Amino acid sequence: MRRIVTEFAENARIAAEQIGAHKMRSLLTALGVIIGVMAVTLMGTAVNGLDKGFSDSLDMLGTDLLYVERWPWGGAGDDWMRYRNRPVLRTEFARQLNDIIIDTPNSALDTAVPCALSFRAIQRGGESVSNVYIVGTTVPYGYVNRADIEFGRFFNDAEYTSGRNVIILGYDVAEALFEAGRETAIGQEVRIRGLRFEVIGVFRRQGSFLGLQSFDNQAAMPLAALRRFERGNWHTHLRVKVRPDASLHEARSELEGAMRRIRGLLPGHENDFEINQTEMLEDTIGNVKTQIAIGGFFITGLALFVGAIGIMNITFVSVRERTREIGTRRALGARRTTILTQFLMEAVGICLIGGAVGLTLTVALKFVFDATVPAFPFILSPQLIVAAVIVSIATGILSGFVPAFQASRLDPAEALRHE
Amino acid sequence: MSAVRTTAGARRPIIEIRGVERIYDLGKIYVRALDGIDLDIMENDYVAVMGPSGSGKSTLMNLLGCLDTPTAGRYLFEGEDVASMDDDELADIRNRRIGFVFQSFNLLPRANVLRNVELPLVYAGMSREERIERARGTLDIVGLSDRAHHRPNELSGGQRQRVAIARALVNNPSVILADEPTGNLDSRTGEDIMEIFESLYRAGNTIIVVTHEDDIARHARRIVRLRDGHIESDEIIGRPYLAETPAAH
Numbered sequence: 001m002r003r004i005v006t007e008f009a010e011n012a013r014i015a016a017e018q019i020g021a022h023k024m025r026s027l028l029t030a031l032g033v034i035i036g037v038m039a040v041t042l043m044g045t046a047v048n049g050l051d052k053g054f055s056d057s058l059d060m061l062g063t064d065l066l067y068v069e070r071w072p073w074g075g076a077g078d079d080w081m082r083y084r085n086r087p088v089l090r091t092e093f094a095r096q097l098n099d100i101i102i103d104t105p106n107s108a109l110d111t112a113v114p115c116a117l118s119f120r121a122i123q124r125g126g127e128s129v130s131n132v133y134i135v136g137t138t139v140p141y142g143y144v145n146r147a148d149i150e151f152g153r154f155f156n157d158a159e160y161t162s163g164r165n166v167i168i169l170g171y172d173v174a175e176a177l178f179e180a181g182r183e184t185a186i187g188q189e190v191r192i193r194g195l196r197f198e199v200i201g202v203f204r205r206q207g208s209f210l211g212l213q214s215f216d217n218q219a220a221m222p223l224a225a226l227r228r229f230e231r232g233n234w235h236t237h238l239r240v241k242v243r244p245d246a247s248l249h250e251a252r253s254e255l256e257g258a259m260r261r262i263r264g265l266l267p268g269h270e271n272d273f274e275i276n277q278t279e280m281l282e283d284t285i286g287n288v289k290t291q292i293a294i295g296g297f298f299i300t301g302l303a304l305f306v307g308a309i310g311i312m313n314i315t316f317v318s319v320r321e322r323t324r325e326i327g328t329r330r331a332l333g334a335r336r337t338t339i340l341t342q343f344l345m346e347a348v349g350i351c352l353i354g355g356a357v358g359l360t361l362t363v364a365l366k367f368v369f370d371a372t373v374p375a376f377p378f379i380l381s382p383q384l385i386v387a388a389v390i391v392s393i394a395t396g397i398l399s400g401f402v403p404a405f406q407a408s409r410l411d412p413a414e415a416l417r418h419e
Numbered sequence: 420m421s422a423v424r425t426t427a428g429a430r431r432p433i434i435e436i437r438g439v440e441r442i443y444d445l446g447k448i449y450v451r452a453l454d455g456i457d458l459d460i461m462e463n464d465y466v467a468v469m470g471p472s473g474s475g476k477s478t479l480m481n482l483l484g485c486l487d488t489p490t491a492g493r494y495l496f497e498g499e500d501v502a503s504m505d506d507d508e509l510a511d512i513r514n515r516r517i518g519f520v521f522q523s524f525n526l527l528p529r530a531n532v533l534r535n536v537e538l539p540l541v542y543a544g545m546s547r548e549e550r551i552e553r554a555r556g557t558l559d560i561v562g563l564s565d566r567a568h569h570r571p572n573e574l575s576g577g578q579r580q581r582v583a584i585a586r587a588l589v590n591n592p593s594v595i596l597a598d599e600p601t602g603n604l605d606s607r608t609g610e611d612i613m614e615i616f617e618s619l620y621r622a623g624n625t626i627i628v629v630t631h632e633d634d635i636a637r638h639a640r641r642i643v644r645l646r647d648g649h650i651e652s653d654e655i656i657g658r659p660y661l662a663e664t665p666a667a668h
Contacts, residue, residue: 002544003544004544007541017529331519332513332538333514333543338542413487416486417477
């Protein structure tokens, strides 16, 4: 036991000395491992970041919400025409749904709200924000969407019923139109297609979907107000909040039944609407993650393969250069396993240096990323660091084994004669 | 305790070789480097092995040093059958019972003198403190304790060979095996080295020197001459066993 410890310490020392004596050679050899470790850690951080960004975004969409729409999320695929030809969803379905919910004992559903959409520019004076996601809806919209109001308030029953021209602006819209500060927006007028709307509230900042699509470029108003400039139901959908104690699955089938009733679908006829939920997006993002992982593994594998060959080569060189030393050590009592571990540790040492450099570069890149693209969450977890170390050690052992084994099998008498 | 024993028979044999052959298989041809050799080397003997190149000198040296095993015949090292040992057992024999001195010193260039001398003790699994103590002790014997932290390239050839001798002594071996120990040294330095062997011999050590120089062989008690894989002659050149008591093992 003592012998193993002293030999291990000696071998570690030799490895450190050898690597130190050939700094440039070791670093160049480690290049493949550096790239490999960077690839594996960057891939890991990308997947981690995607996960985090995605779950944040799902929270914004509402994990307790069911969306009744014509199209399924995540793409229609080849069935484009089928969805295209579905009848539009009408806003009064929300009221009908709420009636059914009230009549259903122990309903898994809470409240339905209609969302008639219009993508229009909102103007104030010379300023304009184009393509705002404007929702015409009912009073419970705020409750259903957990859309917090930062300044002012949401519209009330009287404003809804009368269809007053009031509007609640999203964070980005208010920020763009009111340079003096979002709070100054309250009571001011904005224009949509020439119609005047009084700003009565500003939504709290919600963030963006993976840093790409903002949730803050939106506005809400009473349904009747929206109808003054947007008539069709082309972009209408319904949002249904699920009771917190109910299962999403139950809620979904209940909603499906209710919608079929409203639509008057006979048994055997397929649904002419789609019930979407955030879970479906998770499948989509799962695919993206898998693709990143596959790509990352490919790059990592390739880099490590090239790196491993380089290390194998340099270990062969090292064994050749030190054949006489091997002979001397064997004559002085080193066993084969001692020589084997000596060269293995050298290879592992080079790989660990490569791993450390790779990790350092990844951390540096993380800071660059954080500074330039702050919206993309770049997360370097401890597991990734452990993974990088394990990958380095494994590469060292795999690449160093053949030359180290060869060194350990050298005939001591012949090795001593080697010039 | 004062009896000076002059006859081999009363002494403990370190090496007993009977009918040893070593045949190299070079693919198309077999080379019979040693062809039935008998040799006994007793405790505190001082043997010079001589012979022209191709005589089997190196082969014999490798066998004696347990760096190689015979193709046929018996080799007992302190009564143990070397021929049947596996590689790890041979490594342990070399580590604990044989001290090697090489023609070109074979010191580790990046390690200082102390670490070079310590090396066999590392492979013996000795603790660091004990290793340093023992290594300093043997450096004293060869008169180099003041060079403990020098690197080999900071030393003269003679000093390097003295470091190598200290390394050979550090594990208190049963036999010191020196292969042309003065071959890379000038004749004066060579004489210095032979003086160290002389004093080790006086202290009771068993020494085998492989050499082709008569001047070097003259220092020994006994000269074994090889030719064509046979022992041509084995003569005691008159010097007695010198140690009053054999070295303790």
